[in-house]
Structure formats: structure tokens, C-alpha cells
Amino acid sequence: MAVGTATIVQPLQLTLALTVQNAASESANTGSAAVNPSGGTPPYSYAWNTGGVTPSLSNLYPGTYTVTVTDNKGCTATQVAVVAIAGGGGTTYCTSGSAFAWHDWIDAVQMGSISNSETNRNSEGYQNHTAFSATVVRGNAYPIALTTGFSWETFEEFWRVWIDFNQDGIFQDPAERVVSDNAHPPANGTFLHTSNYSISIPATATIGTTRMRIAMKRDAYPTPCETLPYGEVEDYTLNILSTGKIEDTPETTYSITLYPNPAYDRVYFDWGNQAGNIASIAVYNAIGQLLLQNQADPDGMIDNYLDVDAWHKGVYMVAIHTSDGTTATRRLVVR
Numbered sequence: 001m002a003v004g005t006a007t008i009v010q011p012l013q014l015t016l017a018l019t020v021q022n023a024a025s026e027s028a029n030t031g032s033a034a035v036n037p038s039g040g041t042p043p044y045s046y047a048w049n050t051g052g053v054t055p056s057l058s059n060l061y062p063g064t065y066t067v068t069v070t071d072n073k074g075c076t077a078t079q080v081a082v083v084a085i086a087g088g089g090g091t092t093y094c095t096s097g098s099a100f101a102w103h104d105w106i107d108a109v110q111m112g113s114i115s116n117s118e119t120n121r122n123s124e125g126y127q128n129h130t131a132f133s134a135t136v137v138r139g140n141a142y143p144i145a146l147t148t149g150f151s152w153e154t155f156e157e158f159w160r161v162w163i164d165f166n167q168d169g170i171f172q173d174p175a176e177r178v179v180s181d182n183a184h185p186p187a188n189g190t191f192l193h194t195s196n197y198s199i200s201i202p203a204t205a206t207i208g209t210t211r212m213r214i215a216m217k218r219d220a221y222p223t224p225c226e227t228l229p230y231g232e233v234e235d236y237t238l239n240i241l242s243t244g245k246i247e248d249t250p251e252t253t254y255s256i257t258l259y260p261n262p263a264y265d266r267v268y269f270d271w272g273n274q275a276g277n278i279a280s281i282a283v284y285n286a287i288g289q290l291l292l293q294n295q296a297d298p299d300g301m302i303d304n305y306l307d308v309d310a311w312h313k314g315v316y317m318v319a320i321h322t323s324d325g326t327t328a329t330r331r332l333v334v335r
Helices: none
Strands: 013-023 030-039 045-048 056-060 063-070 074-083 104-111 113-116 125-139 141-150 157-163 177-183 192-200 208-218 231-241 258-259 268-269 278-284 290-295 305-307 313-323 327-335
Touching: 013 074, 013 313, 030 063, 030 074, 063 125, 074 125, 074 208, 074 231, 104 125, 104 208, 113 125, 141 157, 141 177, 141 208, 157 192, 177 192, 258 327
Parallel strands: 104 231, 125 231
Antiparallel strands: 013 030, 030 056, 045 063, 063 074, 104 113, 104 141, 141 192, 157 177, 157 208, 208 231, 258 268, 268 305, 278 290, 278 313, 313 327
């Protein structure tokens, strides 16, 4: 009897690459996002948080868009695309870092769509993670989780976070300092220790993309532009929007109404004096996160209802964008 050998080849891990085009302004739907999968087992299917099922989205307003790609074997991968306002985020910032980041370093940062964990220690003491971004809304607060990594011996770590709210390229201290706290050392042999904070975005923050700097220093508070003796510094990107506040545009300007409101299973729109002039509908939760966006078709037609029976109970903001570039907002209560 002949004996043969068989080679079983396992597909490469499914990975996603994003291409994002920013929007011209906060009220312009000129942004786009496209995902390019590789690995896994083609063909792929696509599911965006807007309801889109194609590899790319166009006519996007500034905001956060999530896509999940599923391959032919059911493996999935998810990425978050942040459409910002074009022209922001190009400012040059002071340098900072650490002379020694082998014993204690920033292991993980979690804030909104920013979810970054280090796979190795950075001997340079600085990480440029500005490719990681989160969308925030003026006047709202956001939780942030900061995790220290230890090699074995633990130390008291001092955290500070700055956000360049006016986008002038300077981390003003203390005006733009949003976190300042010390974390007491856990027991030796504790490899990870997480501290949780809340960051508030002022109503006066400049709209657009800007820099967030996170510094962790052993035994003393860091300043935004120093070389730390021990610890680490990381930079991230925030996309600041003004929309997301749960308030209505006066009906004297737009006669658009939602009914019933509160809604239980379906809410309808009466377009009023904007009938035939609706470009898209966007829905945000109470902290300004984009939940869905419906676009008008090429003939200018758009559904005049939303099914909300699967939504969580609470307050939402519905932004109705018109074809002439203006926006009406309506408060929606789901029960």
C-alpha cells in the first residue's frame, strides 16, 4: 500500500487596511472610507455601522465609522475609520520621551475607538500613535483607561494627559491638561496596572483633528515637553466635533418634526419645508458617538422613518443634513 504525505496550508490571518478621505468641513459630506482586506479566505462580505455592505463608503460627514469584514470561512476582523475635517492635525509639536522605558512603560490606552496595547517595550521611550484616533464632541466627557506595564518591580507612576484644544501646537499647562494623577504601586510581580479617568471636552474646543499627549513618569509628575528619566510618552489623534449635543434646532428655521416622540418601535419624519431637500440622516447617542447614517439615493429619495425597536432606551440626537449644506437637529427619546 502506497503511503503519501499531505500538506495542510492554513490561510493567513484576516487583516484590514483602511483608506480615509477627510471631509471639507463639519457640515460637508465629502469624506469617504474604504477597507482593503487581505488574508483569510475570499470572498469577503462587509458590514458598516451605517448599514453599508460594500468595501467603501462615500458622501460621509465627519465622524466615526466601523466596518466588520467576514471571510468565506466566517472569520471576522473589525476596523474603525475616523473621518475628520480636512486641514487639521498638521501642527508640529515639541518632542518628548523617556531615557529608559524597560522597567515601566505605557502598556495600553483605551478611549472610544482608540484601543491600543503594546506588543513589546519601546526602548526609545516615545510612541507616535497618531494613526489611532477617536471622535469626541464638545461639551461631553469620555472615559479613558491607562495601563502601566512592569517588568517585575513596581513603582509609583504619575500620569498626565494633554489635549491641544485650540490647535496651536502647544500643550498649554495647566489649561490643556485633562488628566493629572498618581497611581500607587501594586505588589511586585504585578505586570499590568490600569488607572481609569474621565476627560471633558470644553465647549470652546476648536473643531477638527488635534493631538493628545499621554505621559507616564516614575516618582514625579511629567511636563509635556521633557525627556523623562523613566516611563514613556505616547501621542494620539482626536477628532473634535461640535454636533452631538442633545438639543433641537428651532422649528422657526426648519419645520422638520419627528413622531411619535418618545418612540417605541418606529419613528417617522415630517420634512415640512425641507421636503425633497434631505441629503442624509445621522443618529448620535448621548455622548456624541455616531450610530448610523442614511444617505439619500441619486434621485434625492430617502426613507422617512427609522426602526428603533432594537435600540437601547435613552436619548438620541438626530442630525438631518440638507442638500444645501445646512443641518437641523432633533432630540429623540426611545422607550
